[in-house]
Amino acid sequence: MIGLRIRRLREKKGYSISQLAMRAGISKSYLSQIERNLQVNPSLHLLSKLARTLDATLDDLIGVEHEDICNNEQLDRDWEVLIKRAIEKGMSKEDFKELSDYIRFKHLQINNSRSSGSKEDT
Template structure:
């Protein structure tokens, strides 16, 4: 879990939640929610702010989460390739959600015509 990874790195640096939040310029309460697993999808902006004072990278923070996504689900190989290609081409979670919302709207419109 990403929150656990952040917590371990923070403790390894000897930082309190307050100290890391101050160094990263993020909300102490939001950081606490992430660490406790009450929020599970921090933005890339948040992760990049946290990564710097922890002397790590966003990739490192996300690595375990991405591996878990592919290992714990029944995503076939074609989906993995498509997802990786989209990410490599710069697609963000927000882009994906926008596309998903468009498809839902399109399907709704077809059903209600």
């Protein structure tokens, strides 16, 4: 869960909750709620602030493993065309990464909403 990952990264940096909240410019109580998984859908903006402050990436916070897409596999023709078009239109590697992070974040929000909803239904 995001809260546990944030807490571990915070402790690794040697920050208290108050110190991290102050450095990231967020509420101490909100950070505490995230770490205790009482708040499971923090905004991408807030997660970006925390990641920067913790010298981490959004992937580190949301727990996404990096996969080598070229690991013994060829990109199919559709992907090649999409990537070439994006580059031709000025999309950078950073833009791709940001878009990928955003998509992973939205999937995580959807999954968290589903799991929270199913808990409430029981």
